[in-house]
Structures are given as structure tokens and as C-alpha cells.
Amino acid sequence: MPLLQINNMSHDFGGLRAVNNYNLEIEPGQVRGLIGPNGAGKTTIFNLITGIYQPTEGDILLNGQSIVGLKPYQIAAGGLGRTFQNLRLWRHMTVLDHVKMAQYSKISYGLIGAFFGTPKRRKEEAEIEEKAYTLLELVGMANLADQLIVNLPYGDQRRVEMARALATEPRILFLDEPTAGMNPEELIKMMEIIRRVHSEFGLAIFLIEHRLKVVMELCEIIQTLVFGEVIAEGSAEEIQNDPKVIEAYLGKETIH
């Protein structure tokens, strides 16, 4: 059984069909990519699967159970973690608090613990803090744990965001342009982190990218989306040589 299965999903914004008849199957531990020109509907697909939008038609199954209609936090707690194209970090919070916060669904001390500081709360807070440090260690940010997020350079913020997404203990991780705006050095670091995450946690990864180099290197299967429709699906080589993909990216007539 695939970890995530999407059947014939469509979504309309008013009269505009943003996503048309989209299908996807992700097996545990698989790395898949989604590419496409600007405005193709890539982020919309992410938002549909993570529950921010409701699909007009179609079904989404996580572990064989439909997640259509669930709240985003329920889907996230169900094992679907994500990062955002524009980071969406919490600007008044520290690095450590970001990663602790993402473990919200594991907290069981309740309001009594929150109000009165019970021993149970102290124990749980210590546990999630330890876990947070482990994850920050993984992305190489543990030494900056007490810093406010806004004081960090962009590449570091990206890595904190990655740690935050991992803290939700996902079985499948959605990465929305994880290397957007990065310089070559940061890019290499990020790709290393993605590889490590994949190998150490055995996570399935589904990523949107603009940089073909990143997708081609990381992904086993790549989909190409144009105007809300998948026009090609296959391995990196197949995609690279697909005339429809070349047309979508470079135009029909090549100018000499």
C-alpha cells in the first residue's frame, strides 16, 4: 500500500481550474519531485494535500485513510510534515522554541500542567527540548539554539525550518522549494541535509523545486506540472529528454 495516494484530485479557484485530475502515489522512503514553471499550481497541490485548501474533487489517502476535510494540524500530526516556500518562521521566537513548538501534538500535560508547572510538564518539556537539540544538531544549528530567528542569515533560517518540519515526526516530508534563494554553498549544505534526512529517518520526500539540478540529483521520480496538469512523469533522464517538458520550459521554437 502506498504511503500517500491521491486520486483524480482537482481544484477550482472560482472559475479557474488550478489543478486538474492530479494523481500521485508515494511509497515509504521514496523521493519524488514536482517541477513546473511559475504559476503551474505546484504550491496549490501542496496546500491541497496539507489541508489548507479543500479539493473540489478527488480523494487523498494517507496510509489508506482519507484525509480530505481534516484540519491542517490533524494532517500534520498524522505524519505529513512540510516546509514553506517563504519560510513562515515565527519572528519573535528563538530557534529552540521553533523546534519545540512543532512537537505540540506530543504534549499531554494539558492545561493543568501549563498553568501550574507540574512535574509531568517539566518532564515532557525536557523531553521535547532534548529532541529539539537532536534535530538542531542534525541540521547543524544547535549552537544557535537561543538566538532569535530573525537574527539569523537566510540559509540558517532554512535549516531551522527543516528541523522544525522534522520535529513533527513526519513519515512523509513535503519540501516547497527548499533551496530557493540560496547561494551555492548553502545549496550544497541543504542537499546534504535532505539526503541525510532521507537516509537516517527513512522518510518519504516530496519536493517542489525550480532548480533542475537539485531535483535531478535527489529524486527518483519526477512529475512535471504545467497549468495544473501533469504533462510528464518519469526518472530524471526521461524528464530531461521529454519534448513536452522542453517545450514547457524553453518554448516551442528554439532560436538559433
Next chain:
Amino acid sequence: MVAINSGNLAEKKTLSKRIRDSFSQVPLLAWFCGFLVAVLLERFVGDPLTELLGLPKIPALFGAVTVLKKPLLIPGTLAFLLVIYILPIIIVPRLCAPVLNRLAGWLFNVSPAVSVAIHLGLLYGILHLWADISGYRLLTLKLTLIAVIVTLSLNVINGYMGEFSCSHPGFLALGAYTASIFTLLFFVDDKVFGSALLPKFLGPFLFPVALILGGLVAAIGAIAIAVPSFRTRGDYLAIISLAFMFIIKSIIENLEFVRGPRGLSSQPNYVDLPTVFIWTVAAVWIINNFVRSTTGKALNAVRDDEMAADAMTVDTRRTKIVAFLFAAFWAGVAGGLFAHVLRYVNPSTFGIQKLAEVLAMVYFGGLNSVYGSIVGAVSLSLLGEALRPLEIFKWIIIPLLLILVMIYRPTGLIAFKEFNVMNLIRPKEKT
């Protein structure tokens, strides 16, 4: 013996830096000792000193009122302040610092809880001695402590959660009336509710029930705002909560069984200084616990980016509603205390002016900060009292101050600072 032993380095430092350095090693315990000496001095040599300086009586609020009424007394008042307050508060902590650092360290190692208890005991002692001088001081102090609870609870919504709520006077009114009705009904023979239903000696013991009941009623009122307005973000909460405030006020004005606009009076005298102090400490402790837990920090996540909070498994709707009801509860408790301090409530107290006052305290002191709320509530309460002789000009000076704070520190004096009690009571010696 208090010289700075840093050799050549110290000479190069500027004077202000040196002063700051020498005071950075003073533990909270020593500061409290300084204040204690000051209030004791005032108690024992205050009267002879006022006579000597030609003052009519001990200046109630640091002489502001005296000075504003009779400018000729300025030198005398300043001398009084210098001898009684400023000198002891500067000298004593500095002198006691080495000894008290060791004591604070020892206490902290024995048990932080014991250390906290001793600090609170000292603080209470200082406040008690200070307030003992006059009834006016006592009343001002009680109202100031209540203002701390109100400000802190509003800060949970406007600061930590980042929504703009205007409903706090409404919650105060609900708490004040509920607690008043409870005590008047059960423990007082009065014209409105007839003779007492329970033996009167039970009153002081059941008074916490009255306050908690007031808090719960305020929280129920808060549901009426929270459910419709938390579906979306933005200005809706501000508008709905403002409407709520006016609705509560009009309802009470038109309810004959609580005597409408004439208000309720002759509440029993249950609220002495220890009661207010204990409730204030409890409110600060519980609210601070809440906002420092991950559950409470979820509020900040919701404020800074709700979509991200959602994607990181935070139940944003529940988080917001819980925090709103929690804040309303404490406002209700504060309302109950307020009614029993003044022993009179009427609906016009809980209008737009109260709202302006509380909002000013929150934004003056600092958003998202327990320190800020304490500073804001205390400074604006005392300032409001001290500037009373200026009458109408008071309402020019205080808003002007607020504008200045907004220009130079847009989030308030002490914003976004965690209130860590353990760091506060730790010895401050450099190791």
C-alpha cells in the same frame, strides 16, 4: 571595602559603566533589604523628619501631590525623598551585596521554592510597611496590584496572542458583579438581597469561591466573543469585543435586581492587603507558567504565522479560545477584587475610560512580557494618582507619555522579555 578591584581596567571605564557594573552584582535580596530599610526609616524617623523639613505630613506618593499643590515645598520634599528613599536604596544594597549574595546562593541551593517564598515574604513586608503609613497609600497599593492582574491578563490577548481585544472592562464588570452578588446574597444583610443566607463567619473562607465564580462568569462571557470572532483574523475581534463591552454595560444598567445604574454597595470588607497580594502573586505565577509553556508559546506561533502553526500540528483555534477564556477569567477575578476593595460598584466604572487605562498600561509596559505588564500597571497607576492635583492636565501628560513611548519603543518599555523567576532570585556574583 566596596571598591572595584579591577585595577587599571576599571580606571579606563566610564563612570556610568562603572556604576552599572557595581550594581549588576547586587542580588534581588539586597535590593529588597534596601527598600526594607527605606520603609522602616520612614516609619520611625518619618514624622520627626517631616517636622524638621517643614512638611505638613509624610508625602504619601513620593511627594508628587505635595509638590504640585505647594511648589514652595519642593526642597523639603526632595530632601525627604533623598534621606528616606534614595540614599538607603542606593547604599544599603551595595553594602549588603557580598553577604546577601552568599545568603541568596545558599537559599537557592537549599531549595528554590524556599528562596521564592522568602523573597515574596520580604516583598510583602515592604509593601505592608509602606502602605501602613496612610489609608490612601493602602487603597492605591491595592488598586495597583489589581491593575497588575488586569494588565497581565489583557497582555495575554493583545501581546502574546496578538489580537486586539477591547472587552476587558466587560469581563471586569462580570467578575465584579458576580462576586458582589455572591457575597451580598450569602453573607450580608442588605436591602437588595435581604438577610444573609449563610452564617457570616463563613464569608472570608468562601470569598475565593466568589472570585473564582466571577472569573468563570467572565470566561463564559468570553465564549460569546471567541466563537464568532476567531474564525478569521484581523479587526473583527476588536469590533466584536468593543460591542461586548458596551452590551455588558447596558445590560447591567438596565437590570433592576442589581439596582441598575445606581450600582451595588456595602460589599463585605474581605479584601485586605494580604488577600490582594496573594491573588496577584497567584495570577502572575499562573499566567507566567502558561506563557512559558510550549502550550502557551503556541500563542506566539499563532500570532507570528498562523498557517505555519497549523502545519506544525498546533490546534490554532483551540489555542486561541483557551487563551482568551483564560485571560477573561483573570479579568473576572480582578473585577471581584476591585468591587470588594472599593466596596461599591456601578456600571459606569466599566466603560471606555477603563478600557483606555488598561490598554495604556499594556502598551506602555510592553507587549508579550510579564515584566512589562507589571511595570506598566504599577507606573501608570502610581502616575495617575500622583498627577491627580493637575486635574484635567493629567489626561494630557499621561497620553503624551504614551505617545513618546510609542515613538521610541513601539512595543513598550520592556517587551518580549521572559520573566524567569529563577534568574531573578539567583545570586548575582560573578564567578
